[in-house]
Amino acid sequence: MNPYTPTDVTSPELLPQALETKVPDWAEAAPTPDAVTDWPARQAAAMVWFELDDSGLPLNPAGRTGTTGRRLGQWGENPAADAIAVAGTGPARQVLLITRDDIGVAATPGGMIEDADRTAEDDPDKTVENALLRELREETGVDLRGHQVVILGRQVVDDWRNTDQAWVASAYGLIQLTATVPAVGADDARDALWWPFASLDQLEAALAADGRTLYAAHRPLLQAALDHLAQ
Template sequence: MTCTTTVCLLYNCIQNAVCGRWMLLSTVHSVLYIVLQANIHFPLIQSVAILLVNRMCFDYISRLFSGLIYFGHIRHLSEMATTTGVHTKARSSPYPGSTVNRTTVPDDKVDWSAEWKDYSPVEYTAPSVKAGPVWADVDITSENDSKKFKFNLIDGKVNRKSHCSKYTTPGGIPRNPNGRTGMNGRGLLGKWGPNHAADPIVTRWKRDKKGKQILDPTSGKPVLQFVSIMRKDSGVWAIPGGMVDAGERVSVTLKREFGEEALNSIDIPDKERKSTEKEIAALFKHGYEVYRGYVDDPRNTDNAWMETIAVNFHDEKGKSVGKFNLTAGDDAQDAHWADISSDLSLYASHEEFIHITAVHRKAHWDAKS
């Protein structure tokens, strides 16, 4: 087997790990840790990275080797994989916006490979979804119904492909690739299978009145701030973001959701809106993709789940979007610039995305990093 072939196989393994197979990712971390502890030099790793870059997968390498690049020690890689082992929020009860409790799923029964003959998930699709709004799929009551959908493909204007890998469809119904959740149906989600979202992480440096960057006294690193909104549906702080509309480009979703939720662009006067949109467009020309894949979201079920693309847009000097007064709008009830640290408690997998952003910007996270 050639070196190139080996590297390609390694890439595929890493891709699967990043997209939900977190136990495998932890194993990769452990192997790399052993390599470092044995004082093995890095030429081979560098060669592998070069070949992987040629495979157009720099993002995966940057995530996997972020500990090496920014900290020089592999222990931070395992800390980065905050969605370790199994999803947890996707098994929480009661289900959002309802009094319905899921079937309890123990950690060791989450993976579909774990035998569980008596598994009997609760069936639930929210009335608002069953009502048949334009953004929701029709119910699947038989395998014939499922033939209406092109799962794992672009289905007209609807993207039914996962960011991770192909998902299975036993009985013609998509199965959550991250395992059991204790609930069948779609819950609050409109689409069978992956429901795609986009999350813009807009950041600036925290500064004093003189404009000087503020350093955290424990880590000595500059404090990064991000635009945080409080969701109306749950009252939980989160990254502004939303669903990718059918046929919509992710780049459009990112700008639209940030403007609507953090700047209330829907209700501001036309002249001010145009100026705001111009500033957003300029900042959003260049972004760093923080994450692409499955989200541990409390709305997930066995048959419908959230996936997202999270992108960081950084206002280095704080003179564009960083100077705006934030005003909550649309699905948000509040908005503010929040300091980034390990003390954050955010919606779904958003803490993980913010952590990766802090690492990328070499900003404060906690006293150890």
């Protein structure tokens, strides 16, 4: 039986020698997962439960990725929030997507949950709502504070940065509008546009006709929104 030999894909700025000089403001200082001292607390707070191996190190709940090391801000789970803003109904329904600046694909507006998103009451649903509405404002200029947010689920997403020891879990919420509103790409979004959303096939066909690709990690999130809307 061949041994499992994952490739270390740690970003250059997160290598131990780089962290000794400078810790990026978006990352924790621990150079390796065994330098983290609060794994039980991180497990308890996780969106998706994860286990520790025999050495006390985190295991990606989605299974092996073929990679090790870190390309994300922290070891273990990196909690994120994604906004699924939908306008209209039926065949005329549309969804707001951005083009991600890092990998150039169409995706839902979203990003990592920040300390400022957390509430004094430590309400996880309100934290998610705060985070996804903030990301929506920052990436599209659309301010939907005051609108109802329906949190559809929480899951590990197939993010390109995931490794065996560091991964993204997203909580995603649906916001419904009667009609589209102006949107413009900002922050780490190249653009922000409304797309046909009667079905996932229709959405992907419209994107393909414009030379674009839907971020595969967000397909399940968008399908969950469609399933909810069909109820």
